[in-house]
Amino acid sequence: MVRRITTMLLAALTFIGAVATTPTASAQDGPHLVSTERIDAQFLRIHVYSPAHNAVIPNDILVPEGNAPRPTLYLLPGYYGGTDGLTWANTTDYRSFFRDKNVNVVSPIGGKGSLYSDWYQDDPILGRNKWTTYLTQELPSVIDREFNGTGRDAVAGLSMSGGPALDIAAHNPGRFKAAATYSGCPMSSGVVGSPLAAGLVLGTGGNIGNAWGPPWDPAWADHDPNAQPTRLRDVAVFVGSASGVPGEVDGNHYNVGLWGGPLVVEGAANACSEHFTNNARAAGVNVDRFYAPNGAHTWPLFEHQLRTSWRTIAPAIGA
Numbered sequence: 001m002v003r004r005i006t007t008m009l010l011a012a013l014t015f016i017g018a019v020a021t022t023p024t025a026s027a028q029d030g031p032h033l034v035s036t037e038r039i040d041a042q043f044l045r046i047h048v049y050s051p052a053h054n055a056v057i058p059n060d061i062l063v064p065e066g067n068a069p070r071p072t073l074y075l076l077p078g079y080y081g082g083t084d085g086l087t088w089a090n091t092t093d094y095r096s097f098f099r100d101k102n103v104n105v106v107s108p109i110g111g112k113g114s115l116y117s118d119w120y121q122d123d124p125i126l127g128r129n130k131w132t133t134y135l136t137q138e139l140p141s142v143i144d145r146e147f148n149g150t151g152r153d154a155v156a157g158l159s160m161s162g163g164p165a166l167d168i169a170a171h172n173p174g175r176f177k178a179a180a181t182y183s184g185c186p187m188s189s190g191v192v193g194s195p196l197a198a199g200l201v202l203g204t205g206g207n208i209g210n211a212w213g214p215p216w217d218p219a220w221a222d223h224d225p226n227a228q229p230t231r232l233r234d235v236a237v238f239v240g241s242a243s244g245v246p247g248e249v250d251g252n253h254y255n256v257g258l259w260g261g262p263l264v265v266e267g268a269a270n271a272c273s274e275h276f277t278n279n280a281r282a283a284g285v286n287v288d289r290f291y292a293p294n295g296a297h298t299w300p301l302f303e304h305q306l307r308t309s310w311r312t313i314a315p316a317i318g319a
Helices: 002-013 094-098 131-146 159-171 190-202 218-222 261-282 299-317
Strands: 032-038 043-050 055-062 072-075 104-108 153-158 176-182 236-242 287-292
Touching (some): 032 131, 072 131, 094 299, 104 131, 153 159, 153 299, 159 176, 159 261, 176 299, 236 261, 236 299, 261 287, 287 299
Parallel strands (some): 072 104, 072 153
Antiparallel strands (some): 043 055, 055 104
16 A cells, blocks of 8 residues: 555656745734735735745635634645645635635645745745744734634645645644645655655755755654644544546546546545545544545645535534
């Protein structure tokens, strides 16, 4: 099984910096809202100063009507961090799904190839990555203060950010009561996870040694949900994936392009997801496992999993 997963992951990788502006605030200033662009009554683009990055980071946010207290779902982007235009707002109809729900939905734009963790040092290509600090401390403090957040939150990610979403919740179960991975691979150490994590960072030009050091550094396993499953015992976990075989959920499943990379990548994600689920359940973690018999690595599949995961997320955060 391990050899099979490793082979699939390496094959998938063959198919495969934060977006920031120079801040006007000084580095010693705390995180704060710099500007807000209201697209419509529900959808805003906000810019938040991050002391950890010493940069202003854009974020998409959906807000419900009124000023009642509400939890927040931190919904991470994919491989390129949304810098390629592939964001939840641009590629899905998630706005209609959340329109009648009392929850903030926040998606940072940035973090390409970062695995959404705090790196040991700056990378010559990917720059400074302090995403754990941003997503668990800086951004939530702004959302709770400016957008009526309750501090009872969830975090979810797709593909590259699926594993990191679980890792973030595992390290911060006091805030994140639920976590979801959509077609991700929640492994970052060992014979499967190490080459996967290194390949994901390398694919965007970065050096994972700047993130977690050499493969024997404890940081690799520390960021691996599969290696530390007991940390998720107090978190409601959703794990979604599909077989990889294109289906109606993908839209035009007769598109020959879906039968190449998207099929291989989703098949690898499914093998990872199943392995993690079995390991986590054996460790006493409450995992809601969703498997689709058809579906390639596509945004329509990710959106379908997001909608399905609401059955797990909503009760956990009181939405």
